[in-house]
Amino acid sequence: LERYGLKRALRLYHEHNAEAERPRIMAALEKGESVALVSDAGTPLVSDPGFKLVRACVEAGHPVTCIPGASAVMASVALSGLPTDEFHFAGFLPARGGQRRTRLAELGAIPTTIVLFEAPNRLAETLADMAEVLGAERPAAVARELTKRFEELKRGAVGALAEWAASEPVRGEIVIVLGPALVRAATDADIEAALSPLIATSGVKEAAKAVAAALGVPRARAYTLGLALKDRLR
Numbered sequence: 001l002e003r004y005g006l007k008r009a010l011r012l013y014h015e016h017n018a019e020a021e022r023p024r025i026m027a028a029l030e031k032g033e034s035v036a037l038v039s040d041a042g043t044p045l046v047s048d049p050g051f052k053l054v055r056a057c058v059e060a061g062h063p064v065t066c067i068p069g070a071s072a073v074m075a076s077v078a079l080s081g082l083p084t085d086e087f088h089f090a091g092f093l094p095a096r097g098g099q100r101r102t103r104l105a106e107l108g109a110i111p112t113t114i115v116l117f118e119a120p121n122r123l124a125e126t127l128a129d130m131a132e133v134l135g136a137e138r139p140a141a142v143a144r145e146l147t148k149r150f151e152e153l154k155r156g157a158v159g160a161l162a163e164w165a166a167s168e169p170v171r172g173e174i175v176i177v178l179g180p181a182l183v184r185a186a187t188d189a190d191i192e193a194a195l196s197p198l199i200a201t202s203g204v205k206e207a208a209k210a211v212a213a214a215l216g217v218p219r220a221r222a223y224t225l226g227l228a229l230k231d232r233l234r
Contacts, residue, residue, distance in 0.1 A: 013025070013037065013049075013050070013053070014049065015049040018049045018052060022052065022053055022056060025053065026056060026057075026060060029057065029062045030060075037050050037053065039069070042071060042072045042146075042173075043068070043069050043070065043071040043072075043073075046071070046072075046089075047091045047092060047117055070146070070147045072117070072143070072146050072173065072175050073089055073115050073175070075143070075146045075147060075175075076115060076141070076143040076175040076177050077113065077115060077177060079141070079143060079146075079153055080113075080141035080143070080177040080179075081141065081155055082113050082139060082140075082178075082179040082180075083113050083180060084113065086112045086113070087112050087113035088107075088110050088114050089114075089115045090107055090114055090115065090116050091116070091117060092116070092117050092118065093116060093118065093126060095122065097129065097201075098198075098200070098202065099201070100125075100126065100129055101129050101132070101133050101197045101201070102198055102201065102202050102206070104129060104130060104133040104134060105133050105194060105198060105210035105211055105213070105214045106210055106213065106214070107178075107214075108133065108134050108181060108213075108214030108215070109213035109214045111180055112180055113177060113178065113179055114177070114178040115175065115176070115177050115178075116175070116176045116177075116178070117174065117175060117176075118174045118176055119174065120144070120169075120170045120171050120172060120174055123142070123165045123170050123174055123176075124162065124166040124170075126176070127142070127158060127161050127165050127176070128162045128166070129197070130158045130176075130178070131158045131159040132193070132196075132197050133194055133197060133198075133214075134158065134178070134181065134214070135158070135181070135182065135190075136158055136162075137157045137159065138157065138178060138179060138181060139156075139157060139178075139179035139182075140155075140157070140158045140161055140176065140177060140178050141154065141155045141156075141176075141177045142154045142161055142165070142170075142174065142175070142176055142177075143174070143175045143176075143177065144170065144171070144172040144174050144175075145172040145173060146173070146175065148172075150172065158178070186215040186216070186217050191211060191215060191217060191221070191222055191225050192225055192229050194211040194214060194215060195207050195208065195211050195222065195225065195226045195229055196233075198210060198211065199226060199229065204223065204226040204227055204230055205223065207222075207226055208222035208223035208226045209222075211226075
């Protein structure tokens with residue numbers, strides 16, 4: 001706005017004030033005014049409360065358009081070196097370890113590249129959970145500060161990336177790109193390794209369901225191995 005000499009009123013709109021701000025914005029639109037939602041951190045509305053504003057505008061019959069800007073999702077996919085013909089964007093993982101591992105097991109069933117956002121202070125834990133649940137050899141990339149001055153990409157196996165993240169502090173906006181799972185028949189050891197971090201928090205039944213979907217094995221097989229594993233862990 002400063003560059004082009006535009007003098008317009010500015011207000012904050014974020015998840016903590018959206019419920020109060022949205023009625024004001026809708027009232028301005030009803031008067032025939034124009035409103036622009038601008039982000040200083042990539043494309044608005046992606047893992048962002050702005051989608052509720054768009055939904056309200058659509059329901060009220062107001063026209064909505066978009067001027068594309070920098071997108072961490074698209075930039076990370078393009079630079080990752082991983083398959084780009086099909087990918088799944090899954091936003092942020094749960095912050096708690098047990099819930100995060102359960103969600104990762106669910107995502108493991110998706111046979112495409114997966115894109116995730118993560119906070120820098122949780123990166124090492126998340127990558128370690130990925131190595132444990134999805135396999136340490138799964139190909140991945142970690143991108144930070146995309147399109148900014150300190151842009152950096154680390155590519156490699158999930159296990160190696162977990163070691164890197166644990167060895168030094170990582171700052172900035174983080175995107176994790178997971179390549180498709182390496183295709184091979186799951187062994188009993190593979191199933192037990194995937195079950196182990198989930199049983200304590202989810203129980204055998206739910207853990208077996210998630211792991212069966214992630215590894216493409218019969219649920220009964222995963223459940224039987226889960227029961228035996230639980231007995232050994234007592």
